[in-house]
Amino acid sequence: MFGMDEKMINPVYLQIVEELKRKINSGSLKPGDAVASESALSREYGASRMTVRKGLAILAKDGYIYSIPGKGSFVQKPELNKYTIYYDEMKNSINTVDRSRLLEVNIIMPDEKLAGELQITRNKNVIVIRRLFFTEGKPIAYDLKYLPYSKGMPIVEEELEQATFPEMVSGSVSSFSLKKELTIYAQPPDEEIRRHLKIHDDLALLVIEQRIHNEENKPIGFCVTYFRGDYIKLKGRSE
Amino acid sequence: MFGMDEKMINPVYLQIVEELKRKINSGSLKPGDAVASESALSREYGASRMTVRKGLAILAKDGYIYSIPGKGSFVQKPELNKYTIYYDEMKNSINTVDRSRLLEVNIIMPDEKLAGELQITRNKNVIVIRRLFFTEGKPIAYDLKYLPYSKGMPIVEEELEQATFPEMVSGSVSSFSLKKELTIYAQPPDEEIRRHLKIHDDLALLVIEQRIHNEENKPIGFCVTYFRGDYIKLKGRSE
DNA sequence: CAGTGGTCTAGACCACAGC
């Protein structure tokens, strides 16, 4: 048998994946078209149905096809607008924060807007953390975080200087179950931020809001970071 | 047998997935810990190994675990910084473009920067498309696209007014194989953009660059869109 | 060497589509 080498280099289910991807990418199978049935593919490749299904499962996971029980598998319409972005307030594609200064750690009562944001009443306590981020001695971002105060929150100032938002929160909860949201927009700096970031000339801010919710969708943190527009670029990629 | 209802509502492999997710989320299994071996899980659940493997495959796809042949399966360290973003130059979470004006469709020779961007020589032709996006009669974005001119590019002005960047490109190639990149940053408007967008007061721009490559990593399109900062918000979410 | 995950088979029963 020379089948062994073949199998280890390219298992049958991957051959199926590749051939079907080829057909889809070349346009010989178009979105909406039915893929050959599992039993047909099974005959065609001389493979068992489970092996065929393993290949189809991969194509489904990668967004190429979807299956309807009782009907068949069909070519998916590709997601043209989907991107993956890795965001870390301390590090982005043109800059890394090399120093951070803690401006304030405090416990406050939230105003109406913040109480709404954190879905709590205005008589609950909220931890505020205000930081400045520096690159080569230059202040490049102003960072504001709000966490509803609860039980034993381990506030260690040492850690706060360097911690990322998800890191702060993930001490208490396992971070697999966290739901995180980003909001990205641009605005001119107001007076307070001009002062903090020592901005004198014309400059735009990139503002990034982070919201973290737990499994039950209760907010457990809200964060706004104001970046000098010339010190941050976010990168996203498809697939 | 009362097992039938159970199976259809919650197949065995999903029970395994849920129980292991629970253990991971509750912290009783921590990142780096070994998951019980396939044969052990097989005994524990009274299921065949293939069924157990189906469950583990789902946990692996969702980023909970990874497997090392010959060693075992281990709990993955969660990706704290990963977000998914859906970007469409015509529609974002606070605004939708309701009209688009074609300013220019042209064929030019690229300058050095553009030639580099598109990885072509400066004597090759490039299609330029300049558009203005409107919301309720207000110009809210200035959009610039560059496509290397090749073979039969179907340039239909009608379509150009409404088409999204991936849509323009995906006519010729199947869009499954396209690699797309986003770059996001903020900057103040220059004179040209102030004129186009009729900006007179203090305002920041959100700039979004799109790069589209084919399977072989050859650039097939470059696009820059300058949004009024008060008319765009991008949203991203984890998972 | 025994234990692990990776691949694969040849069956089985099920629920569901569509004729």
Place this chain on the structure above:
DNA sequence: CTGTGGTCTAGACCACTGC
């Protein structure tokens, strides 16, 4: 009714790890 995908089994051989 036949054909489809969804679930599941009880085996098998392989390559790899670590003792």
